[in-house]
Amino acid sequence: MIDTHAHIDTEAFAEDIDEVIARARAAGVEHIIIPAIEPNGYDNLIELVDKYDMLYFGIGVHPHSADKFDDNVEQRIRELAKHPKCVAIGEMGLDYYYNELSAADVQKRVFRRQIEIAKELGKPIIVHNRDSDEDLIEILKEYQDGNLKAVLHCFPESKELLEKAMDLGFNVSFTGNITFKKSEHKEVLELVPLDRFMIETDSPYMAPVPNRGKRNEPSFVKEIAKKISEVKNMNYENILEQSTKNAKSFFKIMMLVLGIALFTQTSYAQDDYRYNDEYIEEEADYEKAPYPKFIGIGGFAGTNTIVESQVFIEDSNVPDKNISYEGISSLGGTITFGGLADYLLLQVGYAYSKNTKVQETSPGSLPNIHQLIELSSLWIPNPHNKINVFGAIGPSYIMNSINGVDNSQIGLNAGVGFIFNVPIKGAGLLNFTAEWRLNFELSAIEREIEVQANPVVTTTIESKSFYSIPRLNLIFYPEF
Ligand SMILES: [Zn+2]
Numbered sequence: 001m002i003d004t005h006a007h008i009d010t011e012a013f014a015e016d017i018d019e020v021i022a023r024a025r026a027a028g029v030e031h032i033i034i035p036a037i038e039p040n041g042y043d044n045l046i047e048l049v050d051k052y053d054m055l056y057f058g059i060g061v062h063p064h065s066a067d068k069f070d071d072n073v074e075q076r077i078r079e080l081a082k083h084p085k086c087v088a089i090g091e092m093g094l095d096y097y098y099n100e101l102s103a104a105d106v107q108k109r110v111f112r113r114q115i116e117i118a119k120e121l122g123k124p125i126i127v128h129n130r131d132s133d134e135d136l137i138e139i140l141k142e143y144q145d146g147n148l149k150a151v152l153h154c155f156p157e158s159k160e161l162l163e164k165a166m167d168l169g170f171n172v173s174f175t176g177n178i179t180f181k182k183s184e185h186k187e188v189l190e191l192v193p194l195d196r197f198m199i200e201t202d203s204p205y206m207a208p209v210p211n212r213g214k215r216n217e218p219s220f221v222k223e224i225a226k227k228i229s230e231v232k233n234m235n236y237e238n239i240l241e242q243s244t245k246n247a248k249s250f251f252k253i254m255m256l257v258l259g260i261a262l263f264t265q266t267s268y269a270q271d272d273y274r275y276n277d278e279y280i281e282e283e284a285d286y287e288k289a290p291y292p293k294f295i296g297i298g299g300f301a302g303t304n305t306i307v308e309s310q311v312f313i314e315d316s317n318v319p320d321k322n323i324s325y326e327g328i329s330s331l332g333g334t335i336t337f338g339g340l341a342d343y344l345l346l347q348v349g350y351a352y353s354k355n356t357k358v359q360e361t362s363p364g365s366l367p368n369i370h371q372l373i374e375l376s377s378l379w380i381p382n383p384h385n386k387i388n389v390f391g392a393i394g395p396s397y398i399m400n401s402i403n404g405v406d407n408s409q410i411g412l413n414a415g416v417g418f419i420f421n422v423p424i425k426g427a428g429l430l431n432f433t434a435e436w437r438l439n440f441e442l443s444a445i446e447r448e449i450e451v452q453a454n455p456v457v458t459t460t461i462e463s464k465s466f467y468s469i470p471r472l473n474l475i476f477y478p479e480f
Contacts, residue, residue: 001028001029001030001199001221001222001225001240001243001244002029002030002031002032002033002198002199002243002244002247002248002253003024003029003031003032003033003199003200003201003203003218003221004033004151004153004173004198004199004200004247004250004251005033005035005091005126005153005154005173005175005200005201005202006032006033006034006200006201006202006203006216006217006218006221007034007035007037007202007203007204007205008020008021008032008034008048008203008204008217008218009034009036009041009044009045009048010037010041010204012203012204012215013203013204013217017048020217020218020219021052021054021218023217023218023219024054024217024218024219025054026219027218027219027220027221027222028222029054029218029219029221030054030244031054031055031056031247031253032054032055032056032218033055033056033057033058033087033088033126033247033251034048034049034055034056034057034058035057035058035060035062035088035090035091035126035153036057036058036059036060036061036062036090036091037061037062037064037065037091038061038062038064038065038068039061039065039068039073039076042059042076042080045057046080046083049083049085050085055085056085056086056087056251056253057083057085057086057087057088058086058087058088058089058090058091058126059077059080059081059083059086059088059089059090060077060088060089060090060091060092060114060125060126061073061077061092061110061114062091062092062093062128063092063093063094063095063101063102063107063110063111063128064095064098064101064102065101065102066101066102066106066107066109066110066111067101067102067106069110069113069114074113074117077089077114077117078117078121081117081121081123082384084384086123087123087124087251087252087253088118088123088124088125088126088151088251089114089115089117089118089121089123089124089125089126090114090118090125090126090127090128091126091127091128091153092110092111092114092115092125092126092127092128093107093111093127093128093129093132093136094107094108094111094128094129094130094132094135094136094139095107095128095129095130095131095132096130096131096132096135097130097131098130104135108135108139111139112139112143115139115140115143115148116143118148119143119147119148122147122341123149124149124150124151124250124251125148125149125150125151126150126151126153127140127150127151127152127153128153128154129152129154129156133156133158133160133161137161137164137165137168140168140170141168144168144169146169148168148169149169149170149171149250150168150170150171151170151171151172151173151198151250152165152170152171152172152173153172153173153175153200153202154173154174154175154177154200154202154206155172155173155174155175155185155188155197156188157183157184157185157187157188158188159187159188159191162188162191162192163191166192166193166196170196171196171197171198171246171250172192172196172197172198173197173198173199173200174189174197174198174199174200174224174227174228175199175200175201175202175206175208175224176201176202176205176206176207176208176209176212176216176220176223176224177206178208178224178227178228179208179209179212179223179224179227180209180212181209185231186231189227189228189231189232190231190232194242195242195245195246196246197228197243197246198243198246198247198250199221199224199225199228199243199247200221200224201216201217201218201220201221201224202216203215203216203217203218203220204216204217207220208220208223208224208227209223210223211223222240225239225240225243228243291383291421291423291429292338292429292477292479293336293338293339293345293429293431293477294337294338294339294477294480295335295336295337295338295339295477295478296334296335296336296337296338296429296431296475296476296477297333297334297335297336297475297476298333298334298335298336298431298433298473298474298475298476299331299332299333299334299473299474300331300332300333300334300349300351300433300471300472300473300474301329301330301331301471301472302329302330302351302437302469302470302471302472303326303327303328303329303330303469303470303471304328304329304330304351304353304370304467304468304469305324305325305326305327305328305467305468305469306324306325306328306353306355306370306465306466306467307322307323307324307465307466307468308322308323308324308325308463308464308465309321309322309463309464309465310322310323310449310461310462310463311444311461311462311463312459312460312461313446313460313461313462314459314460314461315451315459318451318459325355325357325358326357328353328354328355328357329353329354330351330352330353330467330469330471331351331352331353332349332350332351332352332372332471333349333350334347334348334349334350334473334475335347335348336378336475336477338477342380342383342384343379343380343381343383344377344378344379344380345377345378345380345390346375346376346377346378347374347375347376347377347378347392347394348373348374348375348376349372349373349374349376350371350372350373350374351370351371351372351374351469352369352370352371353369353370353371353372353467354367354368354369354370355367355368355369355370358403362450362453365403365450366401366403366404368400368401368402368403369400369401370398370399370400370465370467371398371399371400372396372397372398372399372411372413372439372467373396373397373398373399374394374395374396374413374437374439375394375395375396375397376392376393376394376413376415377392377393377394378390378391378392379391379392379393380419385421386420386421387418387419387420387421388418388419388421389416389417389418389419390416390417390418390419390435391414391415391416392413392414392415392416392417392435392437393412393413393414393415394412394413395410395411395412395413396410396411396412396413396439397409397410397411398410398411398439398441400465402447402463405447407445407447409441409442409443409445410441410442410443411439411440411441411442412439412440412442413437413438413439413440414437414438414440415435415436415437415438416435416436417433417434417435417436417437418433418434418435419431419432419433420432420433426479427478427479428476428477428478428479429476429477429479430474430475430476430477431473431474431475431476431477432472432473432474433472433473433474433475434470434471434472434473435470435471435473436468436469436470436471437468437469437470437471438466438467438468438469439466439467439469440466441464441465441466443464444462444463444464445462445463445464446460446461446462446463447460447461447463448460448461449461
């Protein structure tokens, strides 16, 4: 399970944070997400998330502290958002109950600005709301163009608000107050779709029954799942599983676990850093990352091993055969688009191979020509590093000319490789890519082959090939 909202970086946990984390682990909590409250707490927050693998954080300014938001704070938020364990912008929002802490117009302005930052950085937002439903929804609606991901945390009892949040495509998360005797959450809990809710403690506040009134902590988060399972009349395990799945997908945690595993091996975790100005200057490399990849043009060369499987359909006495041709040169080009996310590249590739080796076995035949058009997604778990690893997968369109007869096939391409990022000042980014790409034809075609030369005897076979191409690709991403 994941506690998606716990302020365990605060004073309330200063004395016994190690034990609190140990108890959370023992209770089955996999991850805890700590939303920042205000700039004075950022250093402590980062120190904590760097210390424990299971912690992630959101960075932002709580509406209570909206007064403290200025250009410098915005700059710090942008810097800290690059931290590999930053999963969201927030906590942010509106609080009209405590409106003496920050004026409503200041709260609204700071809320808007933080939504803009989150959208620009492609991060979800963690939203706080108290007695401000109307303004909150109005602002969120204004920014929802299909790209805003938000969770309304500590969700209240309002069915109307739930409907609006669902219409806008948002998630909600429930906390200890749903377990209170006077809670009127029943309807909201019944109505909330299974794929749209998460659970949280909001520690140190809102401790659920049976710990109501005590300091709250992440190990209590199971009580929230229990209550939801009771109201929805569903298995407790299912609720746990579903809320964990929702949280992992909302905060993109799977991707991060993989990324951090690779990332911490190299540049990031070596220093005991703080996000002060000195650190940022020293770590100029990190500042530049992720390497800017928008549109890249590339060319590659490699060797192609073609394996053709032949099934003799006319003459069932002949056993099936695999014929392989090795060391055929393969040349091509790629256009790569990196504008979607740091960890994802979309690539269109074209590869050309001319197989003259067929003429060694059947001298009268024409060389076989294979043209592969690959549409691939390249997934990079460590995009901030100088050397990236990646896995590629996507559909292919394969055009063959076999002994002068054309046919085309739908296929699948998959590969693995490394990217070396070499920035060129003022011009852009050069990528040396070493990869091994496979292409599989998905369906067989029928064709004639010669089984005897003199006199000529032919038979019909079903033929299907796969192509194994280790290759070096040079890609250039110009600076715009
Ligand atoms: Zn909070």
